[in-house]
Amino acid sequence: xxxxxxxxxxxxxxxxxxxxxxxxxxxxxxxxxxxxxxxxxxxxxxxxxxxxxxxxxxxxxxxxxxxxxxxxxxxxxxxxxxxxxxxxxxxxxxxxxxxxxxxxxxxxxxxxxxxxxxxxxxxxxxxxxxxxxxxxxxxxxxxxxxxxxxxxxxxxxxxxxxxxxxxxxxxxxxxxxxxxxxxxxxxxxxxxxxxxxxxxxxxxxxxxxxxxxxxxxxxxxxxxxxxxxxxxxxxxxxxxxxxxxxxxxxxxxxxxxxxxxxxxxxxxxxxxxxxxxxxxxxxxxxxxxxxxxxxxxxxxxxxxxxxxxxxxxxx
Amino acid sequence: xxxxxxxxxxxxxxxxxxxxxxxxxxxxxxxxxxxxxxxxxxxxxxxxxxxxxxxxxxxxxxxxxxxxxxxxxxxxxxxxxxxxxxxxxxxxxxxxxxxxxxxxxxxxxxxxxxxxxxxxxxxxxxxxxxxxxxxxxxxxxxxxxxxxxxxxxxxxxxxxxxxxxxxxxxxxxxxxxxxxxxxxxxxxxxxxxxxxxxxxxxxxxxxxxxxxxxxxxxxxxxxxxxxxxxxxxxxxxxxxxxxxxxxxxxxxxxxxxxxxxxxxxxxxxxxxxxxxxxxxxxxxxxxxxxxxxxxxxxxxxxxxxxxxxxxxxxx
Numbered sequence: 065x066x067x068x069x070x071x072x073x074x075x076x077x078x079x080x081x082x083x084x085x086x087x088x089x090x091x092x093x094x095x096x097x098x099x100x101x102x103x104x105x106x107x108x109x110x111x112x113x114x115x116x117x118x119x120x121x122x123x124x125x126x127x128x129x130x131x132x133x134x135x136x137x138x139x140x141x142x143x144x145x146x147x148x149x150x151x152x153x154x155x156x157x158x159x160x161x162x163x164x165x166x167x168x169x170x171x172x173x174x175x176x177x178x179x180x181x182x183x184x185x186x187x188x189x190x191x192x193x194x195x196x197x198x199x200x201x202x203x204x205x206x207x208x209x210x211x212x213x214x215x216x217x218x219x220x221x222x223x224x225x226x227x228x229x230x231x232x233x234x235x236x237x238x239x240x241x242x243x244x245x246x247x248x249x250x251x252x253x254x255x256x257x258x259x260x261x262x263x264x265x266x267x268x269x270x271x272x273x274x275x276x277x278x279x280x281x282x283x284x285x286x287x288x289x290x291x292x293x294x295x296x297x298x299x300x301x302x303x304x305x306x307x308x309x310x311x312x313x314x315x316x317x318x319x320x321x322x323x324x325x326x327x328x329x330x331x332x333x334x335x336x337x338x339x340x341x342x343x344x345x346x347x348x349x350x351x352x353x354x355x356x357x358x359x360x361x362x363x364x365x366x367x368x369x370x371x372x373x374x375x376x377x378x379x
Numbered sequence: 380x381x382x383x384x385x386x387x388x389x390x391x392x393x394x395x396x397x398x399x400x401x402x403x404x405x406x407x408x409x410x411x412x413x414x415x416x417x418x419x420x421x422x423x424x425x426x427x428x429x430x431x432x433x434x435x436x437x438x439x440x441x442x443x444x445x446x447x448x449x450x451x452x453x454x455x456x457x458x459x460x461x462x463x464x465x466x467x468x469x470x471x472x473x474x475x476x477x478x479x480x481x482x483x484x485x486x487x488x489x490x491x492x493x494x495x496x497x498x499x500x501x502x503x504x505x506x507x508x509x510x511x512x513x514x515x516x517x518x519x520x521x522x523x524x525x526x527x528x529x530x531x532x533x534x535x536x537x538x539x540x541x542x543x544x545x546x547x548x549x550x551x552x553x554x555x556x557x558x559x560x561x562x563x564x565x566x567x568x569x570x571x572x573x574x575x576x577x578x579x580x581x582x583x584x585x586x587x588x589x590x591x592x593x594x595x596x597x598x599x600x601x602x603x604x605x606x607x608x609x610x611x612x613x614x615x616x617x618x619x620x621x622x623x624x625x626x627x628x629x630x631x632x633x634x635x636x637x638x639x640x641x642x643x644x645x646x647x648x649x650x651x652x653x654x655x656x657x658x659x660x661x662x663x664x665x666x667x668x669x670x671x672x673x674x675x676x677x678x679x680x681x682x683x684x685x686x687x688x689x690x691x692x693x694x
Contacts, residue, residue: 137662147662196535210628212532219630220511220666226627229660233561234547234620244623244658246548305549306624308559312541313525313625315534343559345544347452347462351535 066126069117069170070369071110073134074177075099075151078106080113081362082121083369087188089362091120103154110160111167118168129171130164131371133180133364137223143174146222173371177364178225179216181357182209183374184367185320189358196316199357200227200307202324206249206256212314228253230306251302254278254324260295282325282332299325300332304339307354311340315348322357330356381441384432384485385684386425388449389492390414390466393421395428396677397436398684402503404677406435418469425475426482433483444486445479446686448495448679452538458489461537488686492679493540494531496672497524498689499682500635504673511631514672515542515622517639521564521571527629543568547620566617569593569639575610597640597647614640615647619654626655630663637672645671 067082067090080093093113097106114130121127136148136155143161145152164172175183182199185191191199195214201207208227210217217224228249229242236246250256261276272291274280284292307319319340326332337354344352359366382397382405395408408428412421429445436442451463451470458476460467479487490498497514500506506514510529516522523542525532532539543564544557551561565571576591587606589595599607622634634655641647652669659667674681 208628212527213530215528217527217629219663220632221630221662223660223663224628224630226630226660226663229627230624231547231620231658232549234617242623242627242658242660244620244627246620302549305546305559305561308557309545309621309624310628312544312557312559313523313539313628314532315536315539315541317535343546343557345538345541345557347536348534348538348541 065122065124066128067121068128068369068372069114069130070365070367071114071130071132072177072180072364072368073097073106073110073132073152074364075135078109078113079365080110080117081365081369082117082125083366085373087184087359087366087370089366091117092365093117097152099152099155103152103158106152106155107158107160107163111164114164114168127170129173129372129376130168131180131368132160132164132172132174133177133368134160134174135177137221138174138176138179139222140173140175140218143172171372171376173375175216175371176209176222176225178207178209179218180367180371181322181359181363182211182216182320182367183370184359184363185357186211187370187374188366189363190320190355191318194317196314197318197320198227198307198310198314198316200319200321202253202321202326204254206253206303210314212316227306227310230309232302232305248302248306252299252306257281257295257299257325260298264291264295278325279328282328286328286331296335300335300339304336304343307336307340308343311344311348311352315351317351318353318355320355320357322363326356380437380439381443382436383443383684383687384429384445385680385682386429386445386447387492387495387679387683388412388421388425388447388467389679390450393424393428394680395425395432396680396684397432397440398681400688402499402674402681402685404681406432407680408432412467414467414470418467418473421467421470422473422475422478426479429479429483442485444488444687444691445483446495446683447475447479447487447489448492448683449475449489450492452536453489453491453494454537455488455490455533458487486687486691488690490531490686491524491537491540493522493524494533495682495686496637496674496678497526497531497635497682498685499674499678500672501526501529502685502689503681504678505635505670506633509632511629512633512635513542513622513625513629513631515634515636517568517636517641519569521568521618525629527631542621542625545621545624547617563617563621567614567621572596572610572614572640575613579606579610593640594643597643601643601646611650615650615654619651619658622651622655623658626659626663626667630666632666633668633670635670635672637678641671
């Protein structure tokens with residue numbers, strides 16, 4: 065049996081696993097990132113995780129390579145971190161690929177965490193058989209990954225896919241992260257929904273039954289709470305406007321949505337899909353489907369590992 | 380000497396020319412489209428134009444093929460019109476490629492008019508040597524074309540590049556063309572600037588010195604007219620927000636802007652560039668340059684013809 069090792073490096077946890085060609089995971093290894101310890105310690109945790117995973121595999125297992133997904137902006141060609149923010153302090157500049165290849169003598173592939181999720185969806189999930197789709201990762205912020213002509217779009221510096229910083233109101237509040245006004249992340253991410261919730265609380269004579277937390281607000285919305293509906297209506301319309309703009313720009317076959325409030329149930333995706341369809345021309349609307357992310361919690365390690373199969377096969 | 384024939388089919392005129400490998404144009408032929416005569420007559424004008432152009436070339440000239448750019452949405456693979464609006468009534472469904480190949484026995488390539496301009500910029504203009512850029516065509520509406528990894532992004536149905544229908548205000552006026560709210564075309568196209576001009580006139584105690592026409596407003600803005608500046612400020616901020624969103628999504632090396640008010644002089648592009656830079660993260664901003672379209676008025680036929688060199692060389 066042949067395996068690829070996948071490692072998913074996030075701001076709070078590092079997950080390492082062995083994954084086979086069909087995307088089945090064995091030998092999971094999970095540790096807290098403890099990013100405050102600095103990039104050297106984080107790198108050591110990754111290397112130790114890979115070592116432990118390799119040691120647990122049966123003696124006759126073949127290892128095709130090591131794939132890594134990391135938070136931040138990654139230069140795929142060199143496998144180094146082009147930019148990482150507060151989530152992973154000091155991580156910018158780390159040569160992940162060369163460190164891993166030196167230590168294990170195996171080919172390594174490094175991309176950002178949302179791009180590897182798109183790889184997982186393309187090989188095993190909602191993107192199977194599709195040439196062009198957008199992956200939307202709804203979390204504290206909003207991430208994105210673009211597949212076009214079957215390949216991840218990385219852009220000039222590996223920074224492509226930042227759906228969160230698409231403006232949906234050029235007169236809207238200024239985004240501290242990028243300088244644009246009215247970034248969709250300010251309305252439809254976990255922190256954006258919480259922000260809208262706080263605004264509603266400040267304006268309301270009667271305080272809502274929920275705290276300004278995106279999951280609480282989404283749950284209240286599902287129960288029919290009218291104040292939560294006011295917040296979620298803004299979030300859904302803003303996200304739909306950004307997705308509709310992307311559909312007009314790139315005319316994809318699908319938009320795959322995962323993470324955060326999208327996991328509260330199908331109502332969210334149904335409402336989002338309705339709003340996207342209202343906001344798109346028939347010519348681009350007919351090709352497009354809104355799909356829930358399929359691969360789930362292990363998508364990070366599965367996609368990280370899947371890079372080995374995808375790129376060592378000559379793509 | 381070897382030539383490619385280029386034909387540029389627009390709503391008001393059809394231009395045909397012979398173009399050499401270096402993008403030099405000879406034997407221009409220009410006729411009004413008279414689109415109201417119907418798709419059969421329009422096709423006849425294209426075929427006659429190609430015939431006349433061929434007949435004017437020296438007897439020893441080689442003809443490598445025929446490239447066509449047409450208004451509307453084009454299915455590049457089949458060379459048919461997927462959708463054309465009021466500009467070319469009845470044009471939807473026309474099999475341009477097969478008609479041209481049957482008549483002349485030469486290979487033909489058909490794409491939409493903005494995509495072929497992007498080809499011209501890529502081979503001979505501002506996009507030379509670049510792998511990833513966005514072409515913005517400011518006209519009555521706003522068109523776009525995306526080059527990524529050196530190739531035109533066409534999307535699932537050949538409709539990609541519709542920058543005009545990127546929303547910059549999800550609560551803004553509804554766009555009759557696509558159903559989205561606050562499409563950038565409603566603010567920064569020729570008709571959008573005229574619309575903002577009419578709004579200002581309706582609100583102003585003192586009527587402006589200009590009529591609500593985008594070129595008049597742009598000229599007044601250049602002269603320092605404060606009312607024109609109010610209109611142009613909105614147009615430039617809206618367009619910058621849409622371009623900044625694209626830069627975050629695709630991290631391109633350049634955005635190439637041509638047509639309409641962008642031709643009033645460098646002040647417009649300088650103001651646009653300043654506003655785009657304010658609205659983008661340092662990580663994507665550093666790679667990007669805003670460039671004026673280079674190829675100019677003949678870009679349509681040059682790019683149409685250039686498809687022959689680009690695609691017959693195996694791309």
